[in-house]
Amino acid sequence: MDVVIIGGGAAGLKAASRIRRKDAEANITVVDAGKYVSLGRCGLPYYVGGIIHEIDNLRETTYGAVRDEDYFRRLKNIDVLTQTRAVEIDRNRKAVKIIRGESEDELNYDYLVLATGSVPSKPPIEGIDAEGVVTLTSAEDAEKIVELWEEGAEKAVIIGAGLIGLESAEALKNLDMDVTVIEMMNRVAPALLDREMANLVENHLREKEVKVLTSTRVERIITENDRVSAVVADGKEFAADVVVIATGVKPNTELAVNSGLKIGETGGIWVNSRMQTSDECIYAGGDCVETTHLVTGKKILAPFGDVANKHGRIIGENITGGDVQFPGVIGTSVFKIFDYTVASAGVNETSARDAGIDFMTVIVPCPDRAHYYPRTSYIRLKLIVERGTWKVIGAQAVGTGEVAKRIDVISAAIQNGMTIDQLSNLDLAYAPPYSPALDPVITAANVAMNKRDGLFDGINSFELKKMLESEDIVVLDVRSEDEFKERRIESEKVINIPILELRERLDEIPRDKKIVVVCAIGLRSFEALRTLKGAGYKDVMILEGGMAFWFD
């Protein structure tokens, strides 16, 4: 059996290795246009930022062997042809034309695997091809950025505040550069986060002295002698020695298109759940294909390293006589941005609305371990719950603590269709160094049940601001006097009654006005709201997430 694999990234090489493990005889050839194969590209920002010292670290095995051509030949009897371009597929003859340096050749296949990955999606603006304007998707890109820095580059502008953009911001800040991030949408990490969660990240970036501009459109790049000198956005000029274009990637489908394979509505190669393209002898996986979102049922692009690895395994399995299926994804993601971990799974408000889902949200800041245990951090967790079924369909979390754990657990819950009631009783591992007695995941489910059952109404920071401007409300801050002095909502409509004094001081709270209760994270507000309701107050709500979610 002859197998040709185009693309030596995660999907391609995982498929190759899987085939070899199951079939000792197959002839396996991997063709890749680049210099390196099997490069852990997700590690590139950490190479730029100096956290990882050698590019080669990104293509080593756990036991320190560099995964180069020799490694694949000797270890797995797989032929890897680097710096080799696959230029044409002849599906009738089952042959791939390749070009290597000056010479042209042809490879015959019984099965072909397209693992052609993605290419950066660059905006069509003036100056985009100037010296100093880079992307960060290849080893060469990373080396180029480091080279520019070594040559003295001091000011960086990053266009796009998605995952790669923000990781690049941290990397360049680590190099002590002056960093500005410009994002077209109204928030950072828009694919992952809703606005209030993104605000937390933006505040953290500012703490770390990264400038962030949202709702800002880049117009052009100014050059001097073909070198970038500034970026113009919303009419303003931002000086730049380096510009990182981080406006996303698009599937690399050129070969697939040219050979008449079906392309999906997203622009990715169409595959069935066995990862077969419209030609049953041609499989495809990784960044170049589209996949199914398990919450919305829609086709989406999921250009992630973990997904590519899973695709590769499934392709290898099916080519060697297996019959396994890839179910799809829910977009579970995580990234590190300075001291914060940011993660999400399932839908956010934007994607839920786009999918026509009727949903409810709760915001729950929680300690990530027993609050009395040293070095406890707060996680800010948001759940998105489908109304009616009360299934969890999305989650976002931001903070310095164990954020990734909670999103992974909720991700498993979403993929199993768990309701908030079921989530509330999930048996999770508790000990003071690892979790409060009720894990943030469970607390979030409990808060969601309280909201569903009408035990409280909540509003967010943006809504409260509008109310303060236009309505005759009372904001009841139930924190201690010290907490109140330190930071509070600045308005004459705010009164401070510490929670322990609330029952004794009810006469200070007007019965004829709308009352919004505020505390640090929402816990005391809920207690206060229940007390007020019990005392006959009708129109009471809380600021969800408390002062942790109040944006001045």
Place this chain on the structure above:
Amino acid sequence: MDVVIIGGGAAGLKAASRIRRKDAEANITVVDAGKYVSLGRCGLPYYVGGIIHEIDNLRETTYGAVRDEDYFRRLKNIDVLTQTRAVEIDRNRKAVKIIRGESEDELNYDYLVLATGSVPSKPPIEGIDAEGVVTLTSAEDAEKIVELWEEGAEKAVIIGAGLIGLESAEALKNLDMDVTVIEMMNRVAPALLDREMANLVENHLREKEVKVLTSTRVERIITENDRVSAVVADGKEFAADVVVIATGVKPNTELAVNSGLKIGETGGIWVNSRMQTSDECIYAGGDCVETTHLVTGKKILAPFGDVANKHGRIIGENITGGDVQFPGVIGTSVFKIFDYTVASAGVNETSARDAGIDFMTVIVPCPDRAHYYPRTSYIRLKLIVERGTWKVIGAQAVGTGEVAKRIDVISAAIQNGMTIDQLSNLDLAYAPPYSPALDPVITAANVAMNKRDGLFDGINSFELKKMLESEDIVVLDVRSEDEFKERRIESEKVINIPILELRERLDEIPRDKKIVVVCAIGLRSFEALRTLKGAGYKDVMILEGGMAFWFD
């Protein structure tokens, strides 16, 4: 509505708070025999070890209020009677007799909640009541241990190597005491771990200079002037200034028994899934009740703080007109022992066998983040999978890395009945600082599928030792020469061929012998096994978990 709650721990106070949140009018009285209520008892070992400085920290809210009688009265309008014993329940008259100091009183109830917790289960040995012999289940216990230490105690013997025993070992070692742990079973943490996983923990304890004796029975405690001076176990004497009895707890059911409530086969109070006892006006929750194990279907005791909190909420909900059910547990647990996190969920081999389940296991050491990312730790993960259904039914993990996260995710998988095939494609959050591209959870599922599908056979350290003694085998170590020099299986039957040279040196490997392949963690062994199988070798297996699971 009058509600009386006996027991001011997690279950009792959570029930009380929940009732108040839903019912402003109810008269709620909590009766507790101790001095403090609402004490985070799981934090006691950390108080002893000096990690938490004040006992009061363990009964503070997240916002620093001490949860004492005044707190409950002012904040929640709940009457908490401390140092008050409930001595008799008159179910006909719906009244509880209480004794407070000299005075006796009676409380009437519409609903009664038994949250009487657990009491230490002490072995019936000579000297158990001597001065210096303590348990660690109350604030008084913790204060007593610190007092003994302050008075100059230097040698501690801990009887029982369960969760509390091991946490106590770390705490006392932190105080620079000489610590010996004696366990009757053949391994530490026997309720959580199988033998090879427990071995890892024992090795770590020894690294930290804690002496560990397993399969060792304590015979008696020797005293001098009514003070402990030594512990005798298996005929040997161990000098001791402090002895911590950590041989488990048993449900405190005295009141329930005396009032004729149904007691379960486990010795815990029987409750239905609504947490009602055999008297529908009496609810019970926390350590004093039994619950259902969701994998085995058996009744078990689950004396854990998180479970008690969940019980409390459900009781409060149901007493105020709700109808919610507690599904049961799968015994998900975690503890910290020095640099290691140890966690488990579902069944282990012992409990699976007891339940008559036919199962398969795999052992998978994995880096807990991208292996090229700095400070990556190894997690040693074990999966237990039901044969036939191929559902994950148990997991254990030990290591310095993000162990708790993986167990929580697998716990969610177990509770949702996920198969290894489903787990293999779970969408988890990947970025280099948080996970390898394929999370250890997914890798473990993949390894399990490989084993199920016959792609490899594995044996463990104990089996290999026996084979080395009695069979004419070849152990093929495929690590590098340096790795091999550093630490290896000491036997003439071992040969070293680094994995990259394997295909070229096949002629050095006899075709007529059983071959056991060994590497660092099992990854290269699997590769080598597939290579040998491909080259026609028939009888090949791997040491599961590699040298990470070789116990000299």
